[in-house]
Amino acid sequence: xxxxxxxxxxxxxxxxxxxxELKTDPSKLTEEDLQDGFSAQQIFTSTTTKSGxxxxxxxxxxxxxxxxxxxxxxxxxxxxxxxxxxxxxSSPMDTVTExxxxxxMALEGGIGVIHTNLSIEAQAEQVARVKKFKAxxxxxxxxxxxxxxxxELEELKSKLGFTGFPVTAGGKMGQPLLGLVTKRDTDxxxxxxxxxSEIMTPVKNLVTVKEGIDLVKANNILQTSKKGKLxxxxxSGLLVALVARTDIKKNVxxxxxxxxxxxxxxxxxxxxxxxPADRERVRALAAAGVDAIIIDSSQGDSVFxxxxxxxxxxxxxxxxVVAGNVVTKQQAKNLIECGADALxxxxxxxxxxxxxxxxxxxxxQASAVYNVAKLANVYxxxxxxxxxxxxxxxxxxxxxxGAGAAMCGSLLAGTSETPGEYFYSEDGKRLKRYRGMGSIxxxxxxxxxxxxxxxxxxxxxQGVSGTVQDKGSIHRxxxxxxxxxxxGMQDIGAQSVQQVQSMLQAGQLRFELRSAAAQREGGVHGLxxxxxxxxxx
Numbered sequence: 001x002x003x004x005x006x007x008x009x010x011x012x013x014x015x016x017x018x019x020x021e022l023k024t025d026p027s028k029l030t031e032e033d034l035q036d037g038f039s040a041q042q043i044f045t046s047t048t049t050k051s052g053x054x055x056x057x058x059x060x061x062x063x064x065x066x067x068x069x070x071x072x073x074x075x076x077x078x079x080x081x082x083x084x085x086x087x088x089x090s091s092p093m094d095t096v097t098e099x100x101x102x103x104x105m106a107l108e109g110g111i112g113v114i115h116t117n118l119s120i121e122a123q124a125e126q127v128a129r130v131k132k133f134k135a136x137x138x139x140x141x142x143x144x145x146x147x148x149x150x151x152e153l154e155e156l157k158s159k160l161g162f163t164g165f166p167v168t169a170g171g172k173m174g175q176p177l178l179g180l181v182t183k184r185d186t187d188x189x190x191x192x193x194x195x196x197s198e199i200m201t202p203v204k205n206l207v208t209v210k211e212g213i214d215l216v217k218a219n220n221i222l223q224t225s226k227k228g229k230l231x232x233x234x235x236s237g238l239l240v241a242l243v244a245r246t247d248i249k250k251n252v253x254x255x256x257x258x259x260x261x262x263x264x265x266x267x268x269x270x271x272x273x274x275x276p277a278d279r280e281r282v283r284a285l286a287a288a289g290v291d292a293i294i295i296d297s298s299q300g301d302s303v304f305x306x307x308x309x310x311x312x313x314x315x316x317x318x319x320x321v322v323a324g325n326v327v328t329k330q331q332a333k334n335l336i337e338c339g340a341d342a343l344x345x346x347x348x349x350x351x352x353x354x355x356x357x358x359x360x361x362x363x364x365q366a367s368a369v370y371n372v373a374k375l376a377n378v379y380x381x382x383x384x385x386x387x388x389x390x391x392x393x394x395x396x397x398x399x400x401x402g403a404g405a406a407m408c409g410s411l412l413a414g415t416s417e418t419p420g421e422y423f424y425s426e427d428g429k430r431l432k433r434y435r436g437m438g439s440i441x442x443x444x445x446x447x448x449x450x451x452x453x454x455x456x457x458x459x460x461x462q463g464v465s466g467t468v469q470d471k472g473s474i475h476r477x478x479x480x481x482x483x484x485x486x487x488g489m490q491d492i493g494a495q496s497v498q499q500v501q502s503m504l505q506a507g508q509l510r511f512e513l514r515s516a517a518a519q520r521e522g523g524v525h526g527l528x529x530x531x532x533x534x535x536x537x
Contacts, residue, residue, distance in 0.1 A: 037061045037510030040401060044370050052364030054349075055388060055397045056519055061510040063493020063503075072486040073496040077382040077404045078111055079292055079320040079342040082267060084405060085109035085256040086482055087395065087497060089384055091409035092116060092271035092296055094419065095434045099129040099140075101417040104474040106130065106266035109256030109482075110405070113294050114270040120281045123270060127288040130268040134215065137232070138242040145171030146178055146197035150189055153181065153196065159421070164229055167200050168239055177231055177239040179203050208233050211240050218243045265289070269322070271296040274304035282312055282319075292320040298347060298355055300324040301331035306338045313339040325386060327363035329375040336379050342404070345372045346386035350409060353387065366401060373402025377505075392484025399485075400492065400500055400509060410434060414468035415477055422470060430470035480534055 043053070076087045086109030090097045094117040097105075102112030114126045132139055144153065144165045157163055164182040168175040179200035189199055207225045209218065211232050222230050222243065232241040258267045269292035270285050272278045282293060293312060295305055300323055312321050323335040324344030332343055346369075348355030348362030356362040365388035373383050382404030389395060395406045412418065413434040420432050471477050492509065494500035503509040514522065524530055 035510070037512045039507035040370055040504055040509065040511060041507065043511055043513065044367060052367040053513070054364045055366050055394045057364075057513055058366055058397060058511050059514050059518070059522070060397065060400055060488075060492050061512060062491045063509075065490055065493060067490070067495050069483075069486045069490045071495055072489045074109075074482060074485060074489075076399070076497045077342075078384070079322060079382060080380065081320055081341065082111070082258075082292060084111060084258055086258075086478065087399060087403075087405040087485070088478065088481065089113060089269075089405050089407040090412050091386070091407050092269075092294055093409050093413075094118075095432070096409050096413055096418055098419045099126040101412070101415075101419075101474065102126070102130045102268045103133050103266060104417045105478075106258045106268065107254040108474060108478040109254075109258055110478070111258050111267055111269055111292075113292075113407075114268065116271040116273060116281070116296055120284045123281065124284040124288040127268055127270055127285055127290045131265050131289040133266055137215065137218075138244060139240075140173060141166055141239075141242040143168045143171050143173055143175070143239065144181065144196060145169070146195065146200070148196050149192065150186060150194045150196070150199070151192040153186065154192070164244075166229075166231055166239055166242060167196055174238055174240065176237050177203050177206075177208070177233055180206055180229060180231070182228065203231075203237070206231060210235065215243070260291075267291040269294055272308075273297070274302065274308050278308070279311065282316065286316050286319060290319065292322060292341075294322040294344065295324070298325060299361070300326050300344070301334050305335070309335065309338040309340055322384065324384075326372060327368035329371055332372045332375050332383075336376065336381050340381065342381060343372060343376055343383045344386045344407065345369055345383050345403070346388065346407075350387040366397065369398055369403050370401040377402060392481050393488060395481065395485050396488035396492075399489075399497055400504060402501055402504060404497075410468065411481075412471075412474070412477070414471045415474050416470075416472060417474045425467070431467040432470065434466055434468045 043058070074087050075083060075085050078084050078089065088105070088110040090101050090105050090110070090112040092113040092115040094115045097112045097115055099114070102114055105112040112130075114123055114130075116123065118126065129139060142156070142160060142165060144156070144167055146167050146169075148171070153165070156165075164180065166177060167179045167181055168177055178197070179202045181196050181200040185199045185201060207221065207227050208231045209221060211234055213232065218230055218232075222228075228244065230243040231239055232243065233239055259265060260267060268290060270290045271294045272281050272285070273296060285293065295308055297305055305323060309321055309323055312319060320341040321339065322342040322344055323338070323340035325347050326332050326335060326343055326345060327347045335343060346365055348357075348359070349365045365385065369383070369385045376383050383402065384405050384407045385398035385401075385403035386407040387409070389398065389406050389408050389411050391411075398406045414432045418432060422430050422432055425431055489495070489497075489500060492500060492503075494503060494509075500509065524532075
């Protein structure tokens with residue numbers, strides 16, 4: 001007998017789907033009754049679904065807050081031996097990380113990876129710049145020759161955005177200092193063809209100091225002399241650095257800086273390939289003082305990478321080796337057993353990457369991070385979640401799934417510390433170029449080795465080139481990202497990266513899968529128009 005669509009037996013309702021009995025006595029509620037969502041293990045090891053999940057497919061459920069956002073610690077591990085106070089790593093891409101970015105990232109508590117689309121000498125020089133850096137000292141100021149005209153100087157000013165330049169014999173660092181040219185020297189000169197040698201302040205009228213001076217003394221000299229810039233020269237008068245009052249005022253103290261505990265030098269990593277010639281690259285990087293080597297390959301589980309890891313660990317045991325990229329537990333195990341000190345996880349999920357589309361190979365990033373991190377944790381090896389990051393929330397999810405840090409490319413592209421020059425779009429937006437290392441443009445410069453394509457007659461693109469909007473300086477952008485991460489950790493109820501990962505392993509960190517409608521609901525919606533302002537500038 002059926003009544004209103006519900007089957008009955010002997011007058012009792014029998015539901016078509018069994019229901020858990022609801023408890024009406026609050027005192028009888030158990031922990032299980034109050035548990036919402038699912039553990040990561042339930043989601044990623046479910047036998048009922050055969051899907052891979054991205055960060056946007058998941059949402060972390062909130063926990064209990066009993067601490068302030070300022071109490072959240074983001075200290076984490078980049079490799080077995082290198083710790084970071086900011087869980088962000090800049091990607092080894094030729095439109096993202098050279099020495100300026102690596103210095104800024106290290107000062108902010110992260111670390112930068114110098115890309116490999118450079119000659120061996122040039123890449124080693126980029127590493128050396130980071131190692132030589134001292135906060136407050138400009139070690140590579142833009143110099144101009146005395147033969148430059150005022151018209152040419154005006155063009156340089158508009159391009160670079162600042163007005164004071166040291167004048168050296170050949171217009172380069174490490175050459176005899178002849179003088180300084182500033183706005184005060186040029187303001188009332190009407191002849192645009194005037195050479196700088198005629199209007200500069202000559203070196204005999206400048207306050208200069210010898211190399212080896214510390215920043216405190218340099219600052220005192222600037223204050224007492226009331227000068228804006230202080231050139232630092234060798235005994236023979238060669239320019240080696242510059243101290244600017246504006247840079248000192250911006251502040252030189254970075255409490256979270258990633259430094260060597262002994263010599264206080266900033267830490268820096270650099271990328272290499274797996275060709276035999278890359279062994280010479282490693283030697284040059286080691287001589288320049290590199291702290292970690294990232295073996296840059298879209299598919300890291302190759303005999304070439306196995307051999308490279310073993311060779312580096314044998315020849316340069318003090319250098320940490322980050323291997324990858326991997327997305328499966330078997331790949332991870334193979335590289336760890338070769339001696340990897342960290343793993344880079346991600347394949348085909350970057351905003352400018354087309355590996356999954358072109359090669360039909362890869363993995364959804366949330367699934368890759370969780371599964372590889374679970375295996376790597378057994379060996380005590382940290383992982384870097386590489387790619388698929390477009391917001392602080394994605395970094396929170398990466399850490400919540402077991403990553404030690406997030407490696408970011410597009411998220412940091414467009415900042416003032418990235419290589420390349422700004423230009424304006426037709427609608428007036430300030431842009432910079434950004435390209436994948438698998439794009440044809442990048443592969444022509446040498447990154448085809450990353451895709452095992454060095455000797456290929458036809459280069460198959462696994463990335464694209466594009467543009468990104470100006471994001472300002474890393475020194476304003478990273479604090480925005482880290483504050484967002486802290487808020488996310490606080491909402492979860494975790495006071496540190498270690499705690500959130502302990503919650504993950506214990507099943508206390510709960511997740512839900514989001515439908516397409518839930519994802520839409522979780523973003524900006526229902527407005528005619530809106531302006532997105534990331535942080536108060």
